[in-house]
Amino acid sequence: MMISRFLGIVCIVILSAGFLQAQELQKVPVPTQAQLNWQNAELVAVFHYDLHVFDGKKYVQRENRITPVPDYNIFNPKNLDTDQWIKAAKDAGCKIAILTATHETGFALYQSDVNPYSLKAVKWRDGNGDIVKDFVESCRKYDILPGIYIGIRWNSFFGVYDFKVSGEGAFAENRQKYYNSMCEGMTEELMSRYGDLAIVWFDGGAHGPEKGGPDVLGIFEKHQPNGIFYHNTQRADIRWGGSESGTVPYPSWGTYPYPYSHSANQEEIFKNNFQLLKTGDPNGPYYMPAMSDAPLRGYNGRHEWFWEPGDEDAIYPLEKLVHMYYNSVGHNSSLILGLTPNADGLLPEPDVQRLKELGNEIKSRFENPLATTSGAGTKFTLKLKKGQKVNQLVLAENIESGERVREFVLEGKTSTGWKTIFEGSCIGHKFIHRFDDLELKEIRLKVTETRGEPQIKEFSSYFIE
Secondary structure, eight states: OHHHHHHHHHHHHHHHHHHHHHHHHHTSOOOOHHHHHHHHHOEEEEEOOOGGGGSSSOOOHHHHTTOOOSOGGGOOOTTOOHHHHHHHHHHHTOSEEEEEEEOTTOOBSSOOSSOSSBGGGSSGGGGTOOHHHHHHHHHHHTTOEEEEEEOOSOBTTTTEETTEESSOHHHHHHHHHHHHHHHHHHHHHHHHSSOOOSEEEETTOOOOGGGTSOOOHHHHHHHOTTSEEEOOSSOBSSEEOSSSSSOOOSOOOSEESSSSSSSSOHHHHSHHHHHHHHHOOTTOSEEOOEEEEEESBOOTTOOBSSOOTTOGGGSOOHHHHHHHHHTTTTBTOEEEEEEOOOTTSSOOHHHHHHHHHHHHHHHHHHSSOSEEEEEESSEEEEEEEEEEEEEEEEEEEOGGGOOOEEEEEEEEEETTEEEEEEEESOOTTOEEEEEEEEEEEEEEEEEEEESSSOEEEEEEEEOOO
């Protein structure tokens, strides 16, 4: 009788422990396949192209948002080569590329049946050009996942500012209905004509019907159920990282308290210099990783999302781009680089060269670890050759199971014993830690707080000169 009672108590304890662990796991949001693809890409290119690339003037955003381009036939990229664009992005290590199908002028870079202000209207290629089509085909040729950026928040041609048309009364009401219908029609065209897309990016968001804007989410879900939606008040699958510096702070959790990024509840989201967007929320119920975006031509006080003549000194030096990589990809974020094709239809050669240098540098740093391991559990050890110098460690969780690690310690065994290298919280998709050179015999990872059993995809050590 005593043995039976004892076994019954043991069973209850085991079942209770299992139930509690299951409850803990339920609290850890997990990514969709599209979100996994996004984070696994790590580097993303976004190509900005619009009418004002051809006017020979400096791009001034506040002016371009309110000033129609006088002659749309300035659009004439005689040597357009989207293969060249995408090869350059691939050489940098990008696995996703996005094109501005429309931006602030309202001009559409494809054959639109609902927007007369499109490539149908220009003399270039006799009005038959479709740069979105060329772009997507180039992406598939180079094994890059294509995405489309739709700018509907501003439209200088139609007189739309911050989603709203100009005017008052029935005049404005009718124009708003027409504009909303056109935006829905463009979304339908772009989501249905070009095959599977990795992402649709609505610049500044997309006001839905609840705010008097077009109803685009349902169109996206109908045609692109396996893509990233970014974003409106109803849904965001990724979030802006709070700056255009190409970096996020540490920690930057992949979870968030709201289903939208920053299109609502802005009083809270924008306070403390966008702190919530930058760091996320370890207890957030929504999986929504941060993106870190910056233009490649953002150096020397510049911030060039579009090509301008004579701006080669604005290209970030290689060391600055490497810094971005460590503080974006290495902080559980994705790095989005803005690339600027010129008026000839080519990515400028200095930009192409810098992208290739970046790809080579990242590859050379991380293709040959000194030691590496993976698996499930809370303790992992890397054994090194005697006197081996180490100065970088890479950690990665298998985020298919969510971000389970909450606190961890990295330690190294020196000639005088174990030394703490770093105490951290978030690992997520990837965490990279750099430190001064140490001669170590062993390195160990100890997970000290977790939700469910940690699933470590990678624990690697490196020495980089």
